[in-house]
Amino acid sequence: MDNRPQWGTRAGFVLAAIGSAVGLGNIWRFPAVAYENGGGAFFLPYLFALLTAGIPLLILEFTIGQKYRGSAPLSYARLSKKYEWLGWWQVAISFVIATYYAVIIAWAMSFAVFSFNLKWGDDPTSFLVGDYLQLAAPGEFGGIVPGVFIPLVIVWIITLGILFKGVKKGIEIANKIFIPALVILFLIIVIRSITLDGAVAGLEAFFKPDWSQIASGKVWVAAYGQIFFSLSIAFAIMVTYSSYLPKKTDLTNNAFITGFANSSVELLAGIGVFAALGFMASQAGVPVSEVVKGGVGLAFMVFPQIINEMPALNGLFGSIFFICLVLAGLSSLISIVETFVAGVEDKFKISRTKAVLYGGGLSALISLVYATRGGLNFLDAADYFINQFGVALAGLVEVIIVVWVLRELNNLQNHANSMSDIRLGGWWKICLGFITPIVLGYMMIQNIYINIKENYEGYPTSFLLYSGWGVAVLAIILGFVFMAIKWNKGTELEVPKDKGVSQ
Template sequence: MEKKRELWTSRSGFIFAAIGAAVGLGNLWRFPFQAYKNGGGAFFFPYIVALFSCAIPLMILEYTYGRRIRGGSIKAFKTISAKYEWIGWMQVMVPIIVMMFYCTIISVSVIFMVWSLGHAFGIVNFMGDPGKLMGMIAGSAKGPFDFTSGISKYLFSFVILVWIANVVIVRKGISKGIEKVSKIFTPVLIIMMFMFMINSLRLNGAMLGLKQLFTPDFSKILNPSIWVSAYAQVFFSTTLAVGVMIAYGSYLKEDSDIVGSSLMTVMANASFDVIAGVTVFSTLGYLVTNMGVQFDSFGSGAGIAFIAFPIAISTITSNVFLQGMLGFLFFFCLFIAGLSSSISMLEAFTTASLDKFKVPREKIVTIISIIGFLGSVCFATFAGFNYILDIVDSHVGNYVIATLGLVETILVCYVYGVEKIRVDANEHSNIKVGKYFNFLLKYVTPIILGITVVSNLGKEFKKLAGLLVENKEAFMGEMIFGWGVILLMFLASIFLYLKKED
């Protein structure tokens, strides 16, 4: 007799888990700098259009389809046709690869948490010069193939703790693990980020930062690349097309309000984007005004969280204990954001595997976590953290996810039937979606994703051609750690597709 499928015990638990999955470390820096470099306030118009024309319809599609088939990505594509099952495996390969390097970044936030406590009690003093700690953690390497540069003992040690947290939560399942943790973590994350935003607005120079973020440059709004960037930001920040939301949808009760839940998930994530943008640029405005640095002095990536914020915190108060506790709260906030996303990634692959292979959840989670941890160890090397991480991230994010989103939309809409999705979604929803939903998913979303894929590939080939002439080592790094990882994902997907069911 087939085991009855576990379900979310409450709507709030599901919503908090979904929001936690969508909101991650990337929101803190990716959205603010996408807006900053793409026309400031002018970026918000295509961003909002992308929310309503792409993110919300796709979220409705994934929740609805997941609930209808009661399965993850593997079952989702296999239901359309057995020959498409491998695409489902390719989809859930994405969160596994992302988890490998994502957990090393989460571990940095844990390290900064510990050092913040040390700062509070006078054991260490790093708030005024966090770059020194970051240098100790990340080390240095000459290139992606400089394996003799060594491994970061800090990253290696703390990445173990992050993976233990992932395993403990996901092994317990949906209701006892992910739902229970998300009900605590996600509200805490929202409250803490809101508090940091309010505090950042009172800083001297905050208005200068907000002016940089929100002042519209309408000369850029007709540039197609701005629209591609806006859709890419919305698409990737909502964790669509990687099996997470289909998996979460598969545990929904039959009478769930899917349209309302989709709206809440997408808009909560968008709100977090804006809160992060205000917080980051208010803080940078303060640093520009009081320290004479530039808005891009800390880069547009992890430097914002791990370099700029400790400096800003150290200038809020001269009380060392308060500095340390504020730092601890901020990096605990980052840890929560990262962990809530990482458990959703692990669950995406777990759900898919359980749908095909009749093995205990605990065993599946343990096997995947061991493989994932070994991958994280590779990224904990100095060459891995400083070079390979960026290469893998850009290739998986720019080429695999957008392509899978395009394939998913076309197959579900044209083969399974978009009208079936719309009827199912409306059945128990208070807000109903009309025929415009079909139009958006059949035409607008595939066209935008198609343009995104072609645009990204065009830029990649141009980049590779230049590297082949100017920097052969960098070219080989792109081919092996970028396209090589994509090939490995494809081969693993085919292997699991051909492997017989238990």
């Protein structure tokens, strides 16, 4: 008997999937990656990567979750008991990401307030590192920073409060509010940005194609990396979310909608960010190339500088920008935490309230590490290693196990085709059987070589061994530890019988 909760509507699921995919990386990672890898020419490998890796992997994970109707560990256990550890590994990756992702949202929440009186002053970089984060040396914790701790508590209250409400009344309703609000607010930012002096120069820098870079393998790897990291693939989210789908639902169509919606937001972010960077460059009298940054630097150092120089309503513009970061972050954080809430709920057959309290509560407590004076250094190392040697490696292992070891692609294809308008054919098998594992394998070998050759960002080896490499390895170990724990007797390891639930 399948008593699993379900989405109230198809739109609810799609918005939740989009909410998970659309996160901080769309706003601060994509524009810089595109610019550094051929500008307008980057869109060709980017689109190719979306169609040959992004959407095929989304379809795969949607199908696994919907067919086997469980959290990632339960779905993989139902696929084959030997590979339950893969689900727990992906859940452990999500757990690590949740602990530091919440802190970045807390920063954005603080900066939304700071925007009203431009509290960061004339030197936003010094303000972020010194006044706000009070940054200590790598490896040092220092004390808790109150300015980070207070908004962090608010972030966790919102996130866990929504998760306590469940799938239909919590996650679905939250995303129906967050995603439309995010799109409307970001459109305001884009419209304001493109009306600034110098915006045209910024957009020209963003869109102008450098076709000479297309032949570079680095550009294609960057395109696949961006698609892979931005779609919430391989850290249990999409398997978990799709397990709440009705027995009859269009899986393939949902994957295409999610994939293209995510890419549309990335393109919109690129326009808004580069129009603003063009304005900043014109104000400083320098080329756009000198002001381009990605990641934390773009959001918390460059954008405050842009806000300072705006001719009017700069405080309002700043608060809207950081509220967008908060909304994008919250919709993703909710999905990330849901993966381990669902895993604990399935494995131990405890109530959802207890699962949220234990899983979410533990991640909230550990996130305090990143609210200390040394938090930025710990965050930087954990984020890099859990993505490069967690998410990317888990994706590679997932594809190899499902496609080549278990040879489940035909069964999954038949299942998806039985309920989808867009039928899967040879392209799907070729993408998952050959293109995706080859590209991910190449990325992994390259990453290992680079990180053995030189330390990430020049951090001390001793620091990276426990805050970077150690975190990535611990996630794998936890996968096997949780697999060794026996399932509660109430958990069926067979796929639940169809109750005739329809969409």
